[in-house]
């Protein structure tokens with residue numbers, strides 16, 4: 001495939017970059033930007049901007065996600081270290097890791113090496129995995145997730161509610177944080193089904209000892225509603241779009 005060939009050259013030709021979307025910590029009375037989700041972007045000389053929705057699946061198929069994922073981890077950790085050095089002592093960086101990266105032994109090595117080479121303390125690093133990873137739940141997978149947690153890295157379950165959400169997973173695996181998928185946030189606060197689901201999910205997660213992130217917040221109403229529900233972290237275009245590091249601000253926009 002032409003796309004695969006282009007992707008193969010993209011890494012060495014420096015066609016990828018990371019953008020960072022603010023994650024707002026819902027501290028009582030005083031919300032603040034505490035971290036960022038790192039998101040990959042690809043500018044191909046031939047195709048222009050290609051969304052990760054299109055190219056990540058190809059890299060998972062071909063295995064290119066391994067070196068690309070390694071690059072993402074390195075870049076994300078280096079950026080977080082710069083923020084720490086600039087005085088953002090509590091900052092965290094959240095990185096998407098695809099299921100394919102859990103096959104084999106590369107991930108633990110890549111995590112270790114990204115942390116070591118950047119000098120970033122592991123508690124500044126958060127890994128996001130989708131529910132899809134857990135379909136093939138196995139003792140090895142549980143072991144890997146536990147080792148990541150033991151390293152001091154935090155674990156989020158991304159896109160919660162879209163796939164094979166099972167409360168069982170949340171108990172069985174060592175997650176610290178649950179990200180409610182934006183499809184549930186979209187119709188807040190007026191849609192009563194969404195309101196009930198989101199309210200119950202937050203309560204349940206808190207009882208299981210997990211913090212909750214709401215993603216896809218696009219309006220002031222959604223923002224205020226979720227703050228009222230004691231949702232721990234807030235993310236969405238209303239507070240900030242993904243931007244390159246030099247445009248990222250720790251000032252809360254709205």
Ligand code: G
Nearest residue numbers: 038039040051052053056072096097098242
């Ligand atoms: O940022 P955007 O909305 O374009 O992201 C689209 C999808 O691509 C999301 O599901 C997101 O999790 C995924 N994605 C973005 N960056 C990365 C990355 O660095 N690694 C992986 N595995 N997925 C990513």
Ligand code: G
Nearest residue numbers: 039096158159216217218235236237238242
């Ligand atoms: O699957 P994941 O949660 O990793 O997806 C992250 C993607 O969600 C990012 O690419 C980002 O562009 C997108 N995103 C972030 N905030 C919003 C939002 O408020 N609205 C919409 N529609 N997309 C968002």
Ligand code: MN
Nearest residue numbers: 037096128158
């Ligand atoms: Mn994510």
Ligand code: NA
Nearest residue numbers: 158159181215
């Ligand atoms: Na998501």
